[in-house]
Amino acid sequence: MRNLLLAAACLEQATDLHPRVRHEIKARTSRLFPPRSMSAARHVADIGGPMLLGLLPGPEGxxxxEAACAVVAASRTGTDAALPVLARxxxxxxxxLRRQLVWAWHRFDTDEYAREIIAHLDETDLYFTAHHTGHLRALRDMGGRARVQIVGRYHPDQLLEHLDHGRLTHLWLRDGYARHGHGGQEWxxxxxxxxxxxxPETAPRYTSTLPRHLTVVRESDMSSRG
Incomplete structure (x- = not known):
């Protein structure tokens, strides 16, 4: 498959290629693009790498x-060349699809991806995933977000420092948090x-220390990120 992707990526420069060969390459790659499942998207990305970026259509049509699968394929390359594709x-x-774009943030430069992708996403119902405190800082610099998902375990003091106090309405602690003597109420x-x-399913609810207006939801009740 890698040879096929390489051949397809070179079609524009191969001006002397026999029409029959050109047609055969296009016919074969048309079965791969757009990828029509997440597993197919991951497969072509892992095999083709950055060379597949010029072969990904969309979002029109x-x-x-299919558009979400195209985003997965492009984002898995983790290269700067993927940013213009993802920006489409x-x-x-x-x-x-917006969830996929947010999740892919950790594969790219924090600030560049924030400028080119994160800042432009419709916030409706979307949890903005932070894989590290640099992501939280970038979100605050953009005015904060109402819904934030935290990947990894952090001390509450870190979350108090980096989360936007004025905008946050939904907080998803994917891996819980490092309590170190903190109850829920304090932070x-x-x-x-x-x-x-x-x-997460295994985390205690801390019902005795949570603010009364706070509702606890388990991850099993949340829709999958794909």
């Missing part, structure tokens, strides 16, 4: 599912608009 999809209304009450806390 793609279903929501940043105005897409699909929540599943969660610092976010006056926060009303939904998503916790």
């Amino acid at each position: 793609l279903t929501d599912a 999809f940043r105005g897409h209304p699909s929540l599943a 969660l009450s610092a976010f006056p608009r926060l009303h939904t806390l998503v916790l």
